[in-house]
Amino acid sequence: MAFDLEMIKAVYANMGTRIEAARSAVGRPLTLTEKILYAHLYGGTVSQAYERGVSYVDFAPDRVAMQDATAQMALLQFMQAGKPTAAVPSTVHCDHLIQAKEGADQDLAIANSENKEVYDFLASVSNKYGLGFWKPGAGIIHQVVLENYAFPGGMMIGTDSHTPNAGGLGMIAIGVGGADAVDVMAGMAWELKFPKVIGVKLTGKLSGWASAKDVILKVAGILTVKGGTGAIVEYFGEGAENLSATGKGTICNMGAEIGATTSVFSFDEKMATYLQGTGRAEVAELAAGVRQHLRADEEVYQNPENFYDQLIEIDLNTLEPYVNGPFTPDAAWPISEFAAAVREHGWPEKLEVGLIGSCTNSSYEDITRAASIAKQAADKGLTVQAEYTVTPGSELVRYTVERDGLLDTFAQMGGVVLANACGPCIGQWARHTDDPKRRNSIITSFNRNFAKRNDGNPNTHAFVASPEIVTAFAIAGDLTFNPLTDTLTTSTGEQVKLSEPEGIEMPPRGFAVEDAGYQQPAADGSGVSVMVSPESDRLQLLEPFKPWEGTDLLGLRLLIKAKGKCTTDHISMAGPWLKYRGHLDNISNNMLIGAINAFNEQPNAVKDALTQGNPYSAVPTVARNYKAQGIGSVVVGDENYGEGSSREHAAMEPRHLGVRAVLVKSFARIHETNLKKQGMLGLTFDNKADYDLVEEDDTIDILGLTDFQPGKPLQVRLHHADGDTDLITVNHTYNEGQIAWFKAGSALNLIRQMEAG
Ligand code: F3S
Secondary structure, three states: OOOOOOOOHHHHHHHHHHHHHHEEEEEEOOOOHHHHHOEEEEEOOOOOOOOOOOEEEEOOOEEEEEEEEHHHHHHHHHHHOOOOOOOOOOOEEOOOOOOEEEOOHHHHHHHHOOOOHHHHHHHHHHHHHOEEEEEEOEHHHHHHHHHHHOOOOEEEEEEOHHHHHHHOOOOOOEEEOHHHHHHHHHOOEEEEOOOOOEEEEEOOOOOOOOHOOOOOHHHHHOOOOOOHHHHEEEEHHHHHHHHHHHHHHHHHHHHHHHEEOOOEEEOOOOOOOOOOOOHHHHHHHHHHHHHHHHHHHHHHHHHHHEEEEEEEEEEEHOOOOOOEOOOOOOOOOEEHHHHHHEEEHHHHHHHEEOOOOOOOOOOOOHHHHHHHHHHHHHOOOOOOEEEEEEEOHHHHHHHHHHHOOHHHHHHHOEEEOOOOHHHHHOOEEEEOOOOOOOOOEEEOOOOOOOOOOOOOOOOEEEEEEHHHHHHHHHHOOOOOOOOOOOOEEOOOOOOOOOOOOOEEEOOOOOOOOOOEEEEEOOHHHHOOOOOOOOOOOOOOOOOOOOOOOOOEEEEEEEEEEEEOOOOOOHEEEOHHHHHHHEOOOHHHHHEOOOOOOOOOOEEEEEEEEOOOOOOOOOOOHHHHHHHHHOOEEEEEOOOOOOOOOHHHHHHHHHHOOOOOEEEEOOOOOEEEEEEEOOOOOHHHHEHHHHHHHHHOOEEEEEHHHHHOOOOOOOOEEEOOOOOOEEEEEOOOOOOOOHHHHHHOOOHHHHHHHHHHH
C-alpha cells in the first residue's frame, strides 16, 4: 500500500559505502544498530566516529508516522514550512481518539461524529501535502506501519512511544514528539544522542505456552523500566531467527517499557516471509541483496561481550510464560510463581476482564494462538468467567481473521470485538463496572499497565501477558489459575485441562481486506484546501511568529520567576488540556500554570505590573495583558528547566503569549532546542547566583542582539522598582543556523523564506 520502493532502493544503494566508511572511522566491527545509524547521517557523509551515549548526532530518517492526537499540532506547524509536500514519506493514523464502549461498529460511528473536525483536518492536510492517511478504523499506527512501511535497515520516527514496533522488520524506529516530526518532514536534521547498544542473545526455540511476548516480559524484569534508557536493544542469535516477524515486533514494541530508544532484529527468513505475505516481495528481495548490511559484523556475534555495552542471554527452550504487574511492566512473574505472588500480595484473585490485541499483540499468529484456547473452551463446554475483548491491530488482520472464522470462535466464548484502534490501551475505555471503588484485577496483552492507564481507575490492578495466557485466565476468571498445570471445571462438573496453544504464523489463504482504510494523497495537492473551521475550539491554523525587530529588546516585563522543578508538564499541563492540542490559543491558557512563583511560593499567581489593586492573576492572563499592551515578557527559571517530555506546546505557548526570552540556571536540552526552533531566546545565567538578583517588579533589557554570535554571551539589564539596576552576563548555545531561526522568528519561518527563494 503505497510503500516507497524507490526510497528503499536508495537507502540500500548507499548503505555499503557508508558502513565501510563507518567501520574505518570507528576502527572495529560494527553492531547492526551502528550500521543503520551511520547509514542515516544527515548529509550522508561519515566523517568521524561517534561516542555511544555521549555524542549528539544529526540524522536523516527515511519515514515519519504520526497518530491522530500528536499529528494535529505537528501538521499545523508543518504547514508553516511552506513546502508543497513532506520531505520524506509520511503517514497519519487515526487510532487514538476512538473510545471503546459497545463494540467496533457503534464505537467507530460515535468517534466519526465526535471527532469529525479533527479527522477532516487530518484528511485534508494529508491530501494536500502528500501524506498517506489512514482513516479511523483502519488500524493502530504501529501495526499498520509493520504491515505496510517498515523495512529492514530503514530508519523512521513516529509520534508515539511504541514506534519501535517496526524493529520487528529490522528498522530503527524511534518514538518522538511532534516537533521532531515537523523537523524531518520539513527536511531539517533530526538530532539524537548516539545510543548505547544492549545485546540480547536468544538461543533455542519457543515451545508450548511460551511466546515472543514472554521474551520481552522477562527482559523487562531483568532491565527494569529504566534499564534501557539511552540504549538501543539489539536481538540476535539462532533463537531470534526462530521468532516470527510479528513476534519480533511485539518484543520491540515493549522495549519502550524498559525506556529503550528502540529495539531491533537483524534481517532473516521470517522477515522475508512476512514481507512477502504482506505484498512486499520486492522489498524482501532487495533486503536479501544487502543481507550483510542488515546484520552485525560476524566478529560481533562471535564475541558479543566485546561490542555491546551490556549483554543478556535468554534460552527460549526453557522460557516460561510470564505475567507482569500490577502497576508496572517490570514486575515479572514466571507463571509457576504467579499464583503464590497473587496470594502473598493480596491482589484481587477474581479476574474481571481479559483484553487481547492492541498494537502490541494482534498478529495473525497471536489471534490464532488465542483462538485455539478459546476453541477448546467452547468444545469443552466452558464459558468465559470474565469479560473478554479483542482489539484487532488493523483492518487487514481483522478482515482476515474474520474470514478465517476466528472472530466467531471468540464470540462463541462470549468475546466482544472492539474497533481496530487503541481503545482501552490508551484509556479510551468506557468500562462497565458496578463499583469503580472496588479493588479489581484485569489482564491484557497490551504493553503498559501503570495505574489508571486502561480505565482511569486507580483501584484496577492491571497485569500484562501473552494473548493466549490472557484468554486462559479469562476462561478461568481467576488470577491464581495456572493453565500449564491446573484444571477447570465444566458445567457438568468434569475436570478438564487446556492443551497448549497452537498458532499459525501467516494466514494459509493469505491476508485479505475489502477496504484497508487508506486514503492516497492527491498527486498535486496545490489546489486542496485544508479544512479548519474558524469556530473550532479544538483546531486553529497557526500564524507565523513575528521576525526579530533588529534591535535589542528593551523594557520587557518579568512574567514569572519559577522556583524549583519546572518540567514541560508544569509549563504545558496534559490531562484535560490535551483536547486543545491543535488549538494554540486555547491550550495557551495552561501556560506555566503548574510553575511555582518564587515570590509567593504559589502556582499560577503572578504579579501584573500593569494592574492596580489586587495585581495577582493567572500566568496566562498576565501574559495576555502584557501582549495586548505590546510589551514582551521574560520567564526566569531554575535548574534543568523544561525537563520531561519533548512536548512542543511548552515552547509554542510562551512564544504565542509574547514571552521573548527564557532565562534559567540550566535547561533540559530538548526544551532548549524547542525554544530556539520557535524563535525564542533560551539563555542561562553565567553566574547562577544572579537568579537571586531578579525581583518581582523588574523590567528587563536584553542587550547585544545586534551582534548575536555563536559563543558570545549576551547581557541582561535588570531595572528594579527602586531605580537600581543590575547588569548581568547571560550565556547561550545558539549556533549560526539557530541564530538565523531567531532572526526569522522561527525555524519554520526560515524554511518558508528559503522555500519561497
Ligand atoms: Fe495505541 Fe496502546 Fe499502541 S495506545 S499505539 S495500542 S500502545
